[in-house]
Amino acid sequence: MKDLVSRCPIEEVMQVLSGRWPTLLIYYLKEGTKRFSDLRRDNPTISHKMLALELRKLEDAGIVQRAEFEGYPLRVEYDLTPSGHALVPLIDALGEWWAATDSARAELADRSEMADRHD
Amino acid sequence: MKDLVSRCPIEEVMQVLSGRWPTLLIYYLKEGTKRFSDLRRDNPTISHKMLALELRKLEDAGIVQRAEFEGYPLRVEYDLTPSGHALVPLIDALGEWWAATDSARAELADRSEMADRHD
DNA sequence: TCGTGGTTACCAAAAAGTGCGTAATTTACT
DNA sequence: AGTAAATTACGCACTTTTTGGTAACCACGA
Numbered sequence: 001m002k003d004l005v006s007r008c009p010i011e012e013v014m015q016v017l018s019g020r021w022p023t024l025l026i027y028y029l030k031e032g033t034k035r036f037s038d039l040r041r042d043n044p045t046i047s048h049k050m051l052a053l054e055l056r057k058l059e060d061a062g063i064v065q066r067a068e069f070e071g072y073p074l075r076v077e078y079d080l081t082p083s084g085h086a087l088v089p090l091i092d093a094l095g096e097w098w099a100a101t102d103s104a105r106a107e108l109a110d111r112s113e114m115a116d117r118h119d
Numbered sequence: 120m121k122d123l124v125s126r127c128p129i130e131e132v133m134q135v136l137s138g139r140w141p142t143l144l145i146y147y148l149k150e151g152t153k154r155f156s157d158l159r160r161d162n163p164t165i166s167h168k169m170l171a172l173e174l175r176k177l178e179d180a181g182i183v184q185r186a187e188f189e190g191y192p193l194r195v196e197y198d199l200t201p202s203g204h205a206l207v208p209l210i211d212a213l214g215e216w217w218a219a220t221d222s223a224r225a226e227l228a229d230r231s232e233m234a235d236r237h238d
Numbered sequence: 239t240c241g242t243g244g245t246t247a248c249c250a251a252a253a254a255g256t257g258c259g260t261a262a263t264t265t266a267c268t
Numbered sequence: 269a270g271t272a273a274a275t276t277a278c279g280c281a282c283t284t285t286t287t288g289g290t291a292a293c294c295a296c297g298a
Contacts, residue, residue, distance in 0.1 A: 008143075008214070009214040009215070009217040009218045010142050010143075010146070010210060010211075010213060010214035010217070011139070011142070011143065012217055013213045013214060013216070013217040014136065014137070014138070014139070014141075014142050014213075015139075017133065017137075017213075018133070018136075018137035018138055019133075019137055020130070020133070020134075022133075023129050023130070023133050024129075024130065027129070060224075060227070061224065062220055062223045062224045062227055081223070082223075083216075083220040083223050086216060086220075087213075087216055090209070090212050090213055090216055091129060092129075093209050093212070094129060094132045094133075094136075094206075094209055095127070095128040095129035095132060096128070097132070097202075097205060097206055097209055098128040098129070098131055098132040099128045101181055101202040101205075104181045104200070104202050105179075105180065105181045108179070108181055
């Protein structure tokens with residue numbers, strides 16, 4: 001982790017959760033133990049490199065646990081930590097908030113469409 | 120808004136809230152009506168371009184309201200919408216979660232320091 | 239030779255910073 | 269009186285920085 005030093009805890013969480021992947025990965029991991037290749041199958045559009053990077057980030061943030069097993073080919077399993085599990089409902093709440101405010105956004109869009117029209 | 124078309128509401132919220140500024144701006148706007156220059160003073164490190172861009176994004180997302188007043192120099196006021204206000208406690212919860220999991224991260228850091236040490 | 243979980247180097251694309259221009263009115267200076 | 273400068277909230281073009289993708293390499297065993 002680089003410099004996760006900011007005064008505000010919110011800045012710090014957002015530093016971890018920002019981007020396409022963190023919440024998605026948390027979502028797939030919520031289903032249970034996953035391996036690297038499982039997660040790639042779950043989300044085919046993430047690159048090999050990004051998956052490794054994002055998993056590290058989540059691990060450093062204490063959201064994901066990594067378990068390495070001896071043997072070849074090497075087997076590695078990923079799981080949410082207890083903190084990670086506690087985070088899930090909070091992310092859910094954001095999703096629900098977004099869904100609930102859908103109608104408000106629809107109105108906004110309608111208004112701007114009307115404003116755009118000049119025939 | 121470009122293509123905020125994804126199957127999952129969580130992906131969509133994160134698209135709006137990702138990055139340094141959205142949550143910060145929401146935080147300052149929570150204090151009440153702010154003007155462009157107020158927000159720049161609140162957060163001196165944001166560039167005027169980014170501030171304008173981010174405010175638009177939040178406006179399109181229905182989180183922020185923009186009110187333009189005639190006259191020169193032009194005056195513009197920004198406020199949270201009702202949806203925006205509803206979002207605040209959810210963001211707070213993330214911050215609290217992060218603060219609460221601080222000790223867990225501290226332990227992780229300790230362990231990795233021990234692992235790094237090879238004297 | 240393939241599969242596993244990475245890391246690294248290289249490159250293209252996207253994000254973000256800088257500085258200039260703009261509007262009409264007030265204030266400040268000469 | 270006449271002129272210059274400042275004010276506010278941006279938009280635009282240009283440059284720099286940061287991200288993210290691709291592909292190659294590694295280890296070993298079946």
